[in-house]
Amino acid sequence: MENQKQLLVKEALNARENAYAPYSGFSVGAALLTKSGKIYTGCNIENVSYSATNCAERTAIFKAVSEKEREIEMIAVVGGKQGEPVKDFCSPCGVCRQVMVEFCEPNTKILLVKTAEEWQEWELKDLLPAAFQKTSLIVE
Template sequence: MSRAPHDAGEAPAAAEPALAIDWAALDRAALAVRERAHAPYSGYWVGAAILVRSGRVFAGCNVENASYGLTICAERSAIVQMVAAGERDPVAITVATSGPVLGSPCGMCRQTLAEFAVDLPIRLIAAGGGAPPRHTSLSALLPEAFGAAALSR
């Protein structure tokens, strides 16, 4: 939230308190929506849950298509839900995959997430405990992200 500089004598605006991230709740939401994924071609089911500043959580799953290019990833699916609900300020995301290796957001998902939060905390988990959870951030996964500033005229 941006604010005009304060007048002399006016106290500066207090910083917004940091929102506590309930990773366990995000994990449950990502795992639950993962079960509803449509992945008949790859068999790779993914769920994502995004926490926004207001405290709401938006979940999305991957939806594959026989025309592979039309497939949407779980992370972008969750972002679409967030935007459709009028939210624009994600503060954390959990991505749930399966297998012995944790999956992280693909390049398109990283760029889509960067549109809303360049340094988003990310938790990667595996359904069924296939691998230990890992914490990272969008800035670690997508350094020097392309953004609106590059489009200035």
């Protein structure tokens, strides 16, 4: 498991290099591991209209889902000022957390990355407690 975490951290750091962030100057990379053992990466992709921007986490998740991968084991996320070393941990935004709830279990590991050697490990349920989920739509 530790090797998988290190690999995801490395892949997230590499994905950050592909970010298209000309407006915010804040580059984010993400990597996820599916239960089948495949890794998908993503970066943030900005748009001048801002609302058409897509976050790194959602880019990686959507890539996986488009390949019929719907069970996510773990996700690593790293972000910071473009062209500079990462100075702090970058947590997923609320929209990304909600998308994670759709395709992840509550105990899915989310790695917030600072460097290849330094990261924090969270569970999704701790990043988004009382999440709106599929069972929330059940009306009796």
